[in-house]
Structure formats: structure tokens, C-alpha cells
Amino acid sequence: MSTIERIRNRRIAKRDARAIERAMTSAPTQSMRDEIAIFSQHRVF
Structure with a gap:
């Protein structure tokens, strides 16, 4: 998983x-x- 994907996933989870x-x-x-x-x-975060 790329750094961008990790950041995006973390933002989605927080939202x-x-x-x-x-x-x-x-x-x-x-x-x-x-x-x-x-x-x-x-939910799966």
C-alpha cells in the first residue's frame, strides 16, 4: 500500500x-x- 493510499484511508476513516x-x-x-x-x-476501517 502506498503512502498516498494510507493517508487517504486514514482521512476516510476519520471522516x-x-x-x-x-x-x-x-x-x-x-x-x-x-x-x-x-x-x-x-464497519471495517
């Missing part, structure tokens, strides 16, 4: 983590936060 964090904080119910948590645990 996804920020999106998941925003979804967690804006979820109106605990059950939705639970679903987001399950989804994020199954």
Missing part, C-alpha cells in the same frame, strides 16, 4: 468516525443510538 459521532449525538432515542453503535462496530 466516517465524525459522521458516526454526529449521528450518535443527534439520534432522538436510545434505540436509534444502539442501532448506530451496532452499525459502527461492524
